[in-house]
Amino acid sequence: MRKLGKKYVEASSKIEKGKEYDLAEAIKLVKETSTTKFDSSVEVAMHLNIDTKKSDQQLRGSIVLPHGTGKTKRILVLAKGAAATEAKEAGADFVGDDDLIAKISNENWFDYDVIIATPEMMPALGKIGKVLGPKGLMPNPKTGTVTPTPAKAVADVKKGMIEYRADSLGNIHSIIGKVSFNEKDLEENLTYFVNTIIKSKPTSVKGVFVKNISVCTTMGPGIKLSLNSFDK
DSSP, X not given: OOOOOHHHHHHHTTSOTTOOBOHHHHHHHHHHTOOOSXXXXXXXXXXXXXXXXXXXXXXXXXXXXXXXXXXXXXEEEXXXXXXXXXXXXXXXXXXXXXXHHHHHHHHOOOOOSEEEEOGGXXXXXXXXXXXXXXXXXXOOGGXXXXXXXXXXXXXXXXXXXXXXXXXXXXXXXXXXXXXXXXXXXHHHHHHHHHHHXXXXXXXXXXXXXXXXXXXXXXXXXXXXXXXXXXXX
């Protein structure tokens, strides 16, 4: 059994077991129960009533949070011509086409956090899908990272765009900010994220869609939220 650290135990003692906190209380607590010396990320976990074996219940997409995530991402854009020029002007860290695909393939080059590609680049990129897929780097139209206008996607990522994807058990995890964020900004980011997921409810899902929601910090204890804090 994993031995819990002193700081974790002290933080957990502030959380009432079994209680579901309202939004304001939960955000206040998540800041108070951070156990690290560095500026921890604040994360949300949602457990959904979905069957990911069914194609129409495989939730995946992207969201631009109102106040960003507090994390800077290095962006690689694969595009040609005007689209490449516009992506550079938008602030992409790396821009190229077949040359950079070859660099990834031949040198195991991964000095970036997200890849944005135009549709014309996908056939060539697909050849190294087995390399990018396991690292979560393969662009996808559902997340807005395959697009004929990569400059807009670059701007969205810089604003704090995050990708989400339900796992095989119907769980979705995401960062919603940093402990250093003020409570209002964390509340607004969390509300926007949760309500976006709620609005994505597949039509084939019957009954309750969201089973539970919790928030925590990096290495901090989980705090359950009342579902009444969000849209139904």
